[in-house]
Amino acid sequence: MLLSVEPDGPVPIYQQIRDRIVEAIAGGGQPAGSGLPSTRQLAVDLGVNFHTVNKGYDLLRQEGLLRIGRKSGAVVQRDAGSGPPRPDWVRDWTARLQTLLAEAAAQGLPAEDIVRHCREAIAAFTFPVDGESGPGPVGPP
Amino acid sequence: MTTASLSGEVIVSFYAVASCLAPAITRPTVPFGVRVPPERASAPVIRQQRRAYYGRTAIIGACCIALVILLQDRGSWWLSRIILLAEIVADLGCFLIARNRIAAVKQAERWYAGHRQVVATDTSWRTDPPRFPVRWLIPALTVIAVTVLVGTLRYPHLPARVTAGGHLVPKSVVSVFGIVAAQLYVTAMWTGIMLIVYRSRPDIEAADAAGSTRRYRRFLAACTRAVLTLLALVDLTLLLPAELAGLPARRDRFGPAGTAVRGRPARPGRGLFPRGPRRIPATRRRPRRLWSGGGGRPGRRPLLEGRPDLRQP
Numbered sequence: 001m002l003l004s005v006e007p008d009g010p011v012p013i014y015q016q017i018r019d020r021i022v023e024a025i026a027g028g029g030q031p032a033g034s035g036l037p038s039t040r041q042l043a044v045d046l047g048v049n050f051h052t053v054n055k056g057y058d059l060l061r062q063e064g065l066l067r068i069g070r071k072s073g074a075v076v077q078r079d080a081g082s083g084p085p086r087p088d089w090v091r092d093w094t095a096r097l098q099t100l101l102a103e104a105a106a107q108g109l110p111a112e113d114i115v116r117h118c119r120e121a122i123a124a125f126t127f128p129v130d131g132e133s134g135p136g137p138v139g140p141p
Numbered sequence: 142m143t144t145a146s147l148s149g150e151v152i153v154s155f156y157a158v159a160s161c162l163a164p165a166i167t168r169p170t171v172p173f174g175v176r177v178p179p180e181r182a183s184a185p186v187i188r189q190q191r192r193a194y195y196g197r198t199a200i201i202g203a204c205c206i207a208l209v210i211l212l213q214d215r216g217s218w219w220l221s222r223i224i225l226l227a228e229i230v231a232d233l234g235c236f237l238i239a240r241n242r243i244a245a246v247k248q249a250e251r252w253y254a255g256h257r258q259v260v261a262t263d264t265s266w267r268t269d270p271p272r273f274p275v276r277w278l279i280p281a282l283t284v285i286a287v288t289v290l291v292g293t294l295r296y297p298h299l300p301a302r303v304t305a306g307g308h309l310v311p312k313s314v315v316s317v318f319g320i321v322a323a324q325l326y327v328t329a330m331w332t333g334i335m336l337i338v339y340r341s342r343p344d345i346e347a348a349d350a351a352g353s354t355r356r357y358r359r360f361l362a363a364c365t366r367a368v369l370t371l372l373a374l375v376d377l378t379l380l381l382p383a384e385l386a387g388l389p390a391r392r393d394r395f396g397p398a399g400t401a402v403r404g405r406p407a408r409p410g411r412g413l414f415p416r417g418p419r420r421i422p423a424t425r426r427r428p429r430r431l432w433s434g435g436g437g438r439p440g441r442r443p444l445l446e447g448r449p450d451l452r453q454p
Binding site: 005006038044047 | 257258259260261262263264265266267268342343345347350351354
């Protein structure tokens with residue numbers, strides 16, 4: 001997975017790391033069970049602080065996407081084929097989505113354009129085949 | 142022409158060519174160590190400084206090579222080293238001039254205004270690192286094993302005194318198998334360096350992360366194979382002089398350095414290969430010193446051949 005961040009961008013670096021990994025999981029680049037570099041290695045490779053990467057990984061762990069073990073390191077815990085998410089996660093995500101769509105509407109983007117952009121964005125993601133069920137929702141303990 | 146002066150000419154010439162061609166093999170977006178945007182890679186100032194650098198280093202290299210050739214018989218062996226040092230300093234100065242002028246224009250024209258800085262990395266480099274080509278170590282290890290085997294087989298038949306480091310020393314495991322230690326040292330050191338390079342941060346260009354990652358993987362694999370092949374050749378270079386010159390063969394040599402004994406037939410069965418009528422010099426010929434009276438000249442051999450053999454049989 002090619003991970004790129006903008007050190008001088010408006011979005012915090014830990015958030016960028018988290019976003020890039022989520023996009024890689026959705027795009028099939030990081031399937032469930034695949035490993036990620038240790039926080040120290042990734043911090044060295046990106047030239048950022050170790051705590052910054054740790055914060056990004058911690059966000060993913062809280063969302064149930066990443067499992068961090070002492071021996072196994074950081075491993076992707078679920079992907080598009082792992083089954084439906086938890087109901088409370090869907091509720092939170094809907095709220096964030098509403099805000100995101102509201103930004104577009106507030107800027108005057110027509111509804112058709114908003115839908116078109118959404119279609120283009122999800123075209124790059126992989127989705128489970130109908131009838132296929134994964135291990136089910138996994139959340140933090 | 143002595144070995145020392147010849148090596149001086151080779152080193153000075155090699156460095157002249159290498160420093161002159163250095164900008165041609167660096168990345169276009171990092172001319173003279175200054176990072177520039179891809180659309181500025183062929184800016185007028187860069188083209189101009191590149192041409193100026195080629196011209197300056199070519200003149201410096203030509204002057205240094207001419208100096209080494211002209212002074213090869215007039216100075217001491219260290220004169221070529223001084224010329225080489227002067228060449229390095231002058232080429233470094235040319236590099237810094239070009240670098241500073243490009244950096245000044247880049248700063249003045251704000252080449253990166255409106256660009257976003259992006260840092261990219263390939264996580265698979267850590268989770269699924271490229272495999273070190275261990276099989277390419279086999280030639281080097283084979284040469285070392287052959288060296289040990291030849292040394293072991295010949296050890297009982299070696300004379301009481303053998304050459305090590307250019308001197309005659311009593312025969313021992315340390316003096317005879319010193320070559321193996323040198324081979325192991327060179328092989329281990331370069332293998333370790335290449336392993337560190339394999340584990341180090343990959344050189345990825347954020348503007349073309351996927352392409353540069355692919356290119357870097359290919360480059361690293363090819364470079365490692367080349368280094369490991371070179372290691373085998375270096376190990377062979379350490380083995381062959383010992384075998385060709387022949388540790389026991391030096392036993393029947395005396396006289397000035399670099400000469401053979403007249404009228405004495407070459408003994409068959411010495412060394413790894415049979416020697417012809419032209420024998421290989423037992424020791425490196427000394428470079429002629431101005432104050433030595435030409436003791437190393439072959440023309441003075443008749444005067445020196447009557448010297449007794451000071452070495453123990």
